Amino acid sequence: MSKSTRATQALQKAGVAFETLTYDYDPDADRIGIQAAEAIGVSPSIVLKTLMAEVDGKAVCAVVPSDREVSMKKLAAAFKGKSANMMKPAQAEKATGYVVGGISAFGQKKTVPTVIEAEAMEHAFIFMNGGQRGLQVKLAPQDAARAIDSIVAPVVA
Template identity: 70%
Template sequence: MSKTTRATQVLHKAGVAFTIVAYDYQPDAERIGLQAAEAIGVPPGRVLKTLMAEVDGRPVCAVVPSDREVSMKKLAAAFSGKSAQMMRPADAERLTGYHVGGISPFGQKKRVPTVMEEMAAGEQTVFLNGGQRGLQIQIEPADACRVLDARLAPLVA
């Protein structure tokens, strides 16, 4: 497995500190983020999943704890929209350049507005997908938000 991805390249270029953590990806896992948390031995609330969605038809990225579900109402509100829905997997892959299960918020082909669940700011470090299946990036939430130009907002149900 390559530990250099578009996601890690973006972080290196930004000059932020991060750690790469590889794990045994299980494609048949019911919830990929929970499987990643278990594999790397951290609480699932520290492993954040990257969700590609649409708010009023515009693509957006939401980063939320792997053990929580995003509220579509709160997601729409975070972008001052009326409605939100999850993006189809094929559309998410085309937009980001990553495969489902390996979608990172960093280094996406097309940069879209990003919001992170505000609870993540309470963690010393969080884990986000590193741009391929079985690769996580450990990073401080503030650094992740700065690189992503992301806002914090309440997103979970």
């Protein structure tokens, strides 16, 4: 497995300190983020999943703890929109240039507005997808927010 991806390159370019961790990705896992947390031996609350959605028809990215669900109402409000819905997997892959299970908030094909769940900022470090299945990056949540120029807001249900 390559530890150099568009995501890790974007983090390096942004001058962000991070570590990479690899694990055995399970394509049959019900919840990819939970499986990643178990595989690397950390709490699911600090392994953040990257979700692609639309707010009022425009692509957005939401980064939330893997053991929580996004509130569509809160997601829409975070972007000052009226309604939100999840992208279909094929649409998310096309928008990001990554495959499902390996979608990262870093180094996406096109930059889209991104929100990180406010709870994530309470941790010393978090884990996020590193741009391919079975690859996580460990970094400070403030560095993650800065690297993707995200907003921080409460978006979980």
